[in-house]
Amino acid sequence: MRVSVFGATGSIGESTFDLLSRRADIQAVALTGGRNVARLAAQARALRAEIAVTAHEDCYGALKEALAGSGIEVAAGTGALIDAAARPADWVMSAIVGAAGLAPGFRALAQGATLALANKESLVTAGPLLMAEAARHGARILPVDSEHSAVFQALAGEDIAQVERVIITASGGPFREWSKARLAQATLAQAMTHPNWAMGQRITIDSASLFNKALELIETREYFGFEPSQIEAVVHPQSIIHALVGFRDGALMAHMGPPDMRHAIGYALNWPERAELPVARLDLAQIATLSFEAPDPDRFPALRLAREVMDIRGHAGAAFNAAKEIALDAFIAGQIGFLGMAELVERTVDSLLSDGGLQDPVTALETVEAMNHMARKRAQALVARMG
Numbered sequence: 001m002r003v004s005v006f007g008a009t010g011s012i013g014e015s016t017f018d019l020l021s022r023r024a025d026i027q028a029v030a031l032t033g034g035r036n037v038a039r040l041a042a043q044a045r046a047l048r049a050e051i052a053v054t055a056h057e058d059c060y061g062a063l064k065e066a067l068a069g070s071g072i073e074v075a076a077g078t079g080a081l082i083d084a085a086a087r088p089a090d091w092v093m094s095a096i097v098g099a100a101g102l103a104p105g106f107r108a109l110a111q112g113a114t115l116a117l118a119n120k121e122s123l124v125t126a127g128p129l130l131m132a133e134a135a136r137h138g139a140r141i142l143p144v145d146s147e148h149s150a151v152f153q154a155l156a157g158e159d160i161a162q163v164e165r166v167i168i169t170a171s172g173g174p175f176r177e178w179s180k181a182r183l184a185q186a187t188l189a190q191a192m193t194h195p196n197w198a199m200g201q202r203i204t205i206d207s208a209s210l211f212n213k214a215l216e217l218i219e220t221r222e223y224f225g226f227e228p229s230q231i232e233a234v235v236h237p238q239s240i241i242h243a244l245v246g247f248r249d250g251a252l253m254a255h256m257g258p259p260d261m262r263h264a265i266g267y268a269l270n271w272p273e274r275a276e277l278p279v280a281r282l283d284l285a286q287i288a289t290l291s292f293e294a295p296d297p298d299r300f301p302a303l304r305l306a307r308e309v310m311d312i313r314g315h316a317g318a319a320f321n322a323a324k325e326i327a328l329d330a331f332i333a334g335q336i337g338f339l340g341m342a343e344l345v346e347r348t349v350d351s352l353l354s355d356g357g358l359q360d361p362v363t364a365l366e367t368v369e370a371m372n373h374m375a376r377k378r379a380q381a382l383v384a385r386m387g
């Protein structure tokens, strides 16, 4: 099986590497990373990859040096990432963080590869385009986000037309019980302590603000095609149930598992088979209690904003995601407060909506990228005014 991993040096990338390392039938094609050149080179050597690619041209020399004598090709830059995605592969992991993950995943579909999609931003920004590209080339997209993998698994063998609703769960993050006044003072260090999952910095903060869940609501709509009114999010602090699918007869099928992304990654790697995976088995008696609560839209406005984005459709997802990425950068840089992130995203989307054009249907990668660019500039201008 020929396999490429985009974002190999990240949290999902490392979990993927762990699973690939355990298999003898894997031929690694392309492994890509960003600035963590030493780790990328180590992975490429361990898996004997054909090529290692860093997204940053200024990292080329360091990567070349780290792979000297290995016979592994080296390349750098965003163009090189796309070229690497064009290399024939059976299975491609899309685990770059942010909108930067869209173009390589899109290119991988054009060569008919199965795209294991962790990069939720691809579906949020360009869902209709991505799904159409997969259909056009007979390629398959398999969800890797744990909630979407859970829905996918609960739907196996079912008629999707019989689905009444889908419920994705949210841990509620470290601030689940915080008052709004306290949230206004939340620090970066506090936002980076997720109660259940070990993940990359950006998604961890997005989990604290529920922006991660907002992206996932949109992702659910784009991937499965459900109406927004059919998709719900519920806070479930134990993170044992990842999603539930409700059918017309009232049955609710829940997917449970430990908070270990190697389950969803492994499911996508082995699909349509199941294979033994090195994940902990749940001890239900020890867990004892599963609890659920409704998310609070006042303290966590991200879910409301996601619903507005789903109503607007068109390029609203691209604008929402871009504004969210700038808001996150600004929070990390200490330019805005924790609650300022939602305010910035809302103001950016509202201002682009009043310009017109946001609702135009997504028909080309270029228009998505143009909206991404415009929303970033708009959000950056607002940061300057908010700061």
Ligand code: NDP
Residues within 6 Å of the ligand: 006, 007, 008, 009, 010, 011, 012, 013, 032, 033, 034, 035, 036, 037, 055, 094, 095, 096, 097, 098, 100, 101, 118, 119, 120, 121, 144, 145, 146, 197, 198, 199, 200, 201, 202, 203, 261
């Ligand atoms: P990380 O931040 O841990 O890793 C991101 C990866 O992308 C790294 O390999 C990084 O390289 C690379 N990268 C960063 N910026 C760029 C860029 N501009 N161009 C190309 N490559 C880049 O992220 P995660 O692994 O946490 O998340 C990856 C994706 O998976 C996200 O879309 C996230 O939402 C999604 N996801 C993650 C989950 C998790 O448990 N972590 C769960 C479900 C979904 P380097 O580090 O070398 O600079």
